[in-house]
Amino acid sequence: MKKQVNFTLNGKKVTALVSSSDTLLEVLRNQFHLYGARESCAxxxxxxxxxxxxxxxxxxxxxLAPMVDGEEVLTVEGLESEGELHPxxxxxxxxxxxxCGYCTSGMILMAKKLLDENPNPSEEEIKDYMAGNICRCASYKQIIEAINEASKILDTGTNGVKAAYQ
Ligand code: FES
Ligand code: FES
Structure with a gap:
């Protein structure tokens, strides 16, 4: 038997019919065609x-998808604003x-969360916070550089993004 859930998805109110065993990932991909987040280890x-x-x-x-009722969900697709990429x-x-990009959606969302909590993280703090996100292509050096760069962009307001994203 399916249950109706109402939640906010990337800023918009949405409704979905879900079974008790559906995962949120499955619902986002199959019902909302948001393919940024992927499954690997499950x-x-x-x-x-x-x-x-x-x-x-x-x-x-x-x-589990039934748990999303009343919650606010952000996916990588929800990060850009008016056609401009998030920093x-x-x-x-x-x-x-x-x-390959397979890990990138999860990396970006986790990095955003890190910078929300700690706008100027040290390299050790980045490694610690991102430890649960695995990149099989081993792009870790560039990922750390990107997080440092995003920190600088958010700090300096390059391209006017500071005002838009704070
Ligand atoms: S696919 Fe969910 S944590 Fe690996
Ligand atoms: S870029 Fe391929 S898994 Fe990270």
Whole structure:
């Protein structure tokens, strides 16, 4: 039997019919055609499926869809604003912080959350915070550079993005 859930998805109120075993990741991909978050381990171990639910990073592969009722969901698709990339997205692009891109959605959302909490993290703090997000292409050096770059962009307001994203 399916249950109706009402939640906010990237700033818009939405409704979905979900079964008790559906994951949030499946619902986003199958009902809302948001393919940024992907499944890899399906065990909560790799961070590829990371989503932000009401301000908290969650593993979309384990988060059961009925639990999303009343929550606010942010996916990587919800980060850009009026056609402009979020500074973290822009920095990943500029620093070539990906190869295959499979991990990138989760990396970007986790990096955004890190910078929300700690706008100027040290390299050790970045490594510690991002430890649950695995990149099989081993682009870690570029990912750390991108997070540092995003931190600078947000700090200096380059391209006027500071006002838009704070
Ligand atoms: S696919 Fe969800 S943590 Fe790996
Ligand atoms: S860029 Fe390929 S897994 Fe990270």
């Amino acid at each position: 065990l909560g171990l790799c961070g590829v499926c990371t989503l932000i639910v009401s301000g908290n990073p969650v593993s979309g592969c384990l988060y 973290v997205q822009q920095a990943f692009y500029e620093k070539n912080a990906f190869q």
